[in-house]
Amino acid sequence: MATVTNGVNVDALLEAREALKAAPEAAQFTWRASSVWREGVHSTTTIQNYFGLGQEQSHKAESTFEADHPEVFAAEDNGITPIEFLLVGLAGCLTAGVASVAQNRGIQLRSVTATVEGNHDIRGILGADSDVRNGFNDIKVTFTIDADASPQEIEALVAQSQKRSAVFDALTNPTDVTVEVA
Amino acid sequence: MATVTNGVNVDALLEAREALKAAPEAAQFTWRASSVWREGVHSTTTIQNYFGLGQEQSHKAESTFEADHPEVFAAEDNGITPIEFLLVGLAGCLTAGVASVAQNRGIQLRSVTATVEGNHDIRGILGADSDVRNGFNDIKVTFTIDADASPQEIEALVAQSQKRSAVFDALTNPTDVTVEVA
Numbered sequence: 279m280a281t282v283t284n285g286v287n288v289d290a291l292l293e294a295r296e297a298l299k300a301a302p303e304a305a306q307f308t309w310r311a312s313s314v315w316r317e318g319v320h321s322t323t324t325i326q327n328y329f330g331l332g333q334e335q336s337h338k339a340e341s342t343f344e345a346d347h348p349e350v351f352a353a354e355d356n357g358i359t360p361i362e363f364l365l366v367g368l369a370g371c372l373t374a375g376v377a378s379v380a381q382n383r384g385i386q387l388r389s390v391t392a393t394v395e396g397n398h399d400i401r402g403i404l405g406a407d408s409d410v411r412n413g414f415n416d417i418k419v420t421f422t423i424d425a426d427a428s429p430q431e432i433e434a435l436v437a438q439s440q441k442r443s444a445v446f447d448a449l450t451n452p453t454d455v456t457v458e459v460a
Numbered sequence: 461m462a463t464v465t466n467g468v469n470v471d472a473l474l475e476a477r478e479a480l481k482a483a484p485e486a487a488q489f490t491w492r493a494s495s496v497w498r499e500g501v502h503s504t505t506t507i508q509n510y511f512g513l514g515q516e517q518s519h520k521a522e523s524t525f526e527a528d529h530p531e532v533f534a535a536e537d538n539g540i541t542p543i544e545f546l547l548v549g550l551a552g553c554l555t556a557g558v559a560s561v562a563q564n565r566g567i568q569l570r571s572v573t574a575t576v577e578g579n580h581d582i583r584g585i586l587g588a589d590s591d592v593r594n595g596f597n598d599i600k601v602t603f604t605i606d607a608d609a610s611p612q613e614i615e616a617l618v619a620q621s622q623k624r625s626a627v628f629d630a631l632t633n634p635t636d637v638t639v640e641v642a
């Protein structure tokens with residue numbers, strides 16, 4: 279195991295698991311984003327601060343994201359379409375899981391790539407057919423992994439990553455979302 | 461209505477609605493993301509091409525996103541946490557909807573800001589408690605809107621945006637996600 283260098287501090291994660299079993303209040307995180315409308319369907323969203331381990335926390339840097347609609351929707355395409363951000367989160371979460379599980383299992387990764395495809399019938403959001411949902415019809419993630427492991431071990435890595443993925447859960451199961459005007 | 465300048469081309473969207481009623485195959489979009497593992501739980505995801513209106517399409521520019529875990533998770537914090545990308549998408553989608561509905565209703569917007577908060581019990585992803593889900597417990601979006609409209613009209617704008625939001629639907633209802641190894 280000492281020669282596996284995927285760069286994940288699994289010992290710290292296993293210690294956190296044990297610590298948070300005894301202190302569930304510290305496990306309550308709040309992630310935050312702030313957005314400002316620019317013009318048309320273009321908005322800018324900023325992320326820096328969050329709450330966790332019982333106190334305010336901050337990312338090392340502020341991150342800023344532009345969302346817009348593409349030109350085929352008669353918009354300016356100043357950034358990716360909002361629904362595409364869900365694919366970014368899904369790719370990042372499952373990849374982080376693959377790296378973490380590999381580290382825990384003593385599997386050296388050499389490369390991990392993923393392609394994510396979300397099928398979307400836009401008649402829903404346009405109001406062209408009330409039987410069509412607004413969101414994705416379905417999503418497919420395809421991993422290509424080069425690792426010091428058998429195909430079966432690689433399949434198992436991906437399956438365990440999916441089992442513990444925050445974003446996979448958020449997309450495959452419903453979440454209560456409240457939208458209010460201040 | 462001629463004096464309302466929110467910058468949304470509502471006429472084009474209403475034309476698209478009618479056109480796609482007669483050509484549902486053109487409404488089938490596929491959004492795509494490609495990610496590469498960097499080190500630890502850090503990955504880089506790229507978005508540029510997508511499929512829609514019956515052919516390959518491309519955003520004007522390639523967009524690249526860094527995902528990582530924060531330092532409190534013993535990681536390098538080279539980017540936002542994957543689950544935070546869901547909040548970016550939600551903010552962008554609901555804001556785009558507010559602007560579009562306002563344009564359609566002849567309401568001049570002056571400013572629209574939103575704060576999004578996602579509550580997350582991280583015992584799920586750490587495997588500390590199998591009764592805790594991996595994703596968000598719940599999400600709250602709070603809009604502050606300055607517009608040439610009554611409070612009731614502003615409430616109605618936000619309600620209609622939510623009703624037609626792709627990302628709101630994707631988070632509040634389940635989507636089938638398939639994860640495979642190539």
